[in-house]
Amino acid sequence: MTTPTLRAIGWNTFFEDQLSEAELGSAVLARVSAHHGSQVALVGESGEFRLPVQSAEVFGKVAVGDWLLLNDTGDRAVRLLERQSLLSRKAAGEEAKPQMIVANVNTVFIVSSCNEDFNLSRIERYLAMTLQAGATPVLVLTKADLCEDTDALSQRARELHAGLPVIVMDARSAEQASELAAWCGAGQSVALLGSSGVGKSTLANALGAGELATGGIREKDGKGRHTTTSRSLHLLPTGGVLVDNPGVREFQLRDCEAGVADLFEDVLEVIAACKFSDCAHEAEPGCAVRAALESGALDERRYASYLKLQEEQERNARTLAKRREREQAKSRSYKAAIDRKRRGRGDE
């Protein structure tokens, strides 16, 4: 089943292992390339096609990057394959609704420029999100040509997470972008995260991101005008796929406990050394946090950043839990009403 075509759009053994022998022989597989509200755009061995949202989302909402197993005629989903990763954030607004960004990327290139945009705490935010998603973060520091001391920046960035690869480059250079080839091979999917203007589009170009199929899809918008929709899956000459995501500029972490814990392991270690397990790190005796801040063993910025992200994800996780409770209560009372109605009619 691993025909070059499917592999070229990110198919790998993680997904193949989810199919039975019979399915491996005959399955129609497709990857979600865009969501257009009432229609879902897909790419498979036969090329690009669309399904009504009801036929694609038989098993729940799909995100760009998802893999679907379709019926023999290819017009209805029979299974949403388990996701290898899922990048999501808190949707805008009060409700802590999660919003899916992209599914099934192996690597996230977190893009930051070496000049004004360079901000350790912002990078930490992207890192927590990526780790929570189950993808590998790689930090790409662009505009190296405009910076005097890139070594100092990359050294500080490397300290944010053990083993974090940090690549410093001029994003306009294809030659320098080849340093990222290791994460862009066949069966690999990558996404770009970063503020506007840092060089994401420039980097995509340098990586050789091409269109998935020839020509733009022309379609009519609500007012009958023709618009060209851009595609979300871009083939890379190295064999992988670049999955475009809607600009994720300002975002809040949703339920992200694991991601924050993974990123701030060093801070959690210090906290664990406080004498009291419920230490507020204020005036308690034996507070390891205060001691570490005073000695400089724990960086003030790092600790403040931890507090901010931890608080944010906890608040959003709580709102989310409350929302789920309300929804469950609603559905329980709805079911009870139906039961009462049935009993009244003597259906049971």
Ligand SMILES: Nc1nc2c(ncn2[C@@H]2O[C@H](COP(=O)(O)OP(=O)(O)O)[C@@H](O)[C@H]2O)c(=O)[nH]1
């Ligand atoms: N000098 C220099 N300019 C860059 C570099 N990367 C991006 N740019 C420029 O920065 C501007 C914004 O880049 P763009 O790729 O559109 O950023 P995006 O908003 O993240 O997609 C463009 O004018 C690019 O040419 C770089 O590494 N060096």
Ligand SMILES: [Mg+2]
């Ligand atoms: Mg751009």
Ligand SMILES: [Zn+2]
């Ligand atoms: Zn303490």
